[in-house]
Amino acid sequence: MVREDENSMKKDQRKKELQQGHRIEAAQTALKETGLKATEPRLAILIALSENHGPFTADEVHKLINKRVCDQATVYRTLTRLVEVGLLRRCEFGDGIARFETAESGHHHHHVVCNQCKRVEVIDDEEIEEIDRFARKRGFSDVSHILEFFGTCPQCR
Amino acid sequence: MVREDENSMKKDQRKKELQQGHRIEAAQTALKETGLKATEPRLAILIALSENHGPFTADEVHKLINKRVCDQATVYRTLTRLVEVGLLRRCEFGDGIARFETAESGHHHHHVVCNQCKRVEVIDDEEIEEIDRFARKRGFSDVSHILEFFGTCPQCR
């Protein structure tokens, strides 16, 4: 029981800390709009990803939020759900590990990954989205694409 | 022993069939150029991929060549080697499963995958390769990219 009380206290504490931020309402609103329940893991993940740059693996997300917030199975389930409802976006860097980032403002962008230091930089250029026309030319509709760049960054050269 | 003889007979049979094709010499030559030994699994995989369209998963490649030709561990090792030496190319469709196709003629291309029927079409346009400039603009060198399109094909619409 002492243990029980300690736990629930810590949990309340965490929730309170969460609520100090401003992003909490945004996250709650966003979840409400999708019809998903606003649970602690979901809020924590949404907030963590809105405060941190670059796409993260499921494991990185789990560390980013406090690991005690939830199980890693929940991290996977949550990431999948949030991608489904469009709050997150999934990126593929070709190494077989899925990475996630916020889909905020709904605008698509890409990354350059340094082959040496693995640093990730955002590439955000309206012009790039035009490439979808290459697929439309073939008669495809509802076209989307995955695009990531790799190279050697200026510092590593 | 009877079993032994049967096996080696079948193996010779397979080799012979292989040699009837014209692609065999090309495959042998290609392997020789890279310094890799011209083994049966490697020849079979090179030939299978040169005769069949579209990128295939390791498992599909294994079925494509006769499964008895080699173990699936060898399929993986072979695919990896052949990509390393540039005879094959690896594609990522964002589902966490690697796919392979021949790198013949050495020119880079992309795919459109139909979200409904999963049919894959090749998109080969010089112009597309220019997108690397978006990464170069950021000071990156040795730039490469992964790019795949998804959509609904004319037949499925």
Add this chain to the structure above:
DNA sequence: CTGCGTGCAAATCATTTGCAGATAA
């Protein structure tokens, strides 16, 4: 209250690896 969410542990899936025997050059 009730169904959606979650923890936990076990199950899957793709891919990799260690090692001893087989084979191309």
Add this chain to the structure above:
DNA sequence: TTATCTGCAAATGATTTGCACGCAG
């Protein structure tokens, strides 16, 4: 011969799932 290769089986690593309980609405 001898450095590569391969088969087999076990190990990994990422992700998923079954099930009973927990909690948001």
